[in-house]
Amino acid sequence: MKKFVDSYCNYLKKKGIIVSDEQLEICAYGLELIVSAILNIVILVMCSFVLHEERYILFYFLGFIPLRLFAGGYHADNHLNCCIIFAGIYVVSVFLRCIAEPPLVLCFIVVETLLILLLSPVESVNKQITSKRRRISRNRSIWILLANVVVCIVFLWVQPNNSYIEYYLISGFLASSTMIAGKIKLHFASRKKEGASL
Structure with missing residues (x-):
């Protein structure tokens, strides 16, 4: 490419x-x-x-992309790995939706909340952001999180077991989960840089 x-x-x-x-x-x-x-x-x-899940794909994108854009997360080293990881995360979302019951979805939103409040935004190893951009990204990821919490409450209260909403919430959870891998990669990259400068 x-x-x-x-x-x-x-x-x-x-x-x-x-x-x-x-x-x-x-x-x-x-x-x-x-x-x-x-x-x-x-x-x-x-x-x-x-996987015969095409009717849900838009809700997957709606849950994953905005949060991933502003909260950050893991960045692959090349485009091929990026494609493989992105597809792998999607396959995980299909599996999770198959086993998702309202209590599990509630657990997902709790974990997503903790991850965003503790880690957002996670920078790329190769692309540092300014403190202003960091603040904007954090605020936007928190607003997206609040929207997800509202959707989750409505989901649990009004229409549990709605596959469209499950995909939306699961993909948000998975997007926030990539922040853990991103933070680990950032940690090892900074240690490697410190070791090289000694």
Whole structure:
């Protein structure tokens, strides 16, 4: 994928659309993210059809993506690993929905609440964020959490065992769970950096 993006950006530079190396780098990075996101979504949609869960996929995305975007979490080292992990998390959500009963869903929302309040936002090893951006991301992840808590209360009170809502809540729980792996990776990366500087 990187070769494709780089060759396309070099083509744009030859045509004069991109004029500097800095613009080339920014364009290549942005295109890589877009292509990776589209690829991940296509793979998950295909998985949902294979598993006969396609009617729920939108609710999975609604629960997972906003929280993952602002709370942060684990970042794979390359796009292939990212696709594999993203698909793996989706398969876990399918399994959890099959066994989800209201008490288990309530446990998920409690764990999600604790993780977001304790860890959010989790930065990427390669992309540090400013304190202002950290504060904004934390506030947004807490607002998303509050929405999830409201949805959970309505779910438990009004319509338990609604598969659409279960997917939404389970995917939010899984998105918040990736923060643990992200925090561990960040910890080991900082220790490795400290060791290298000695």
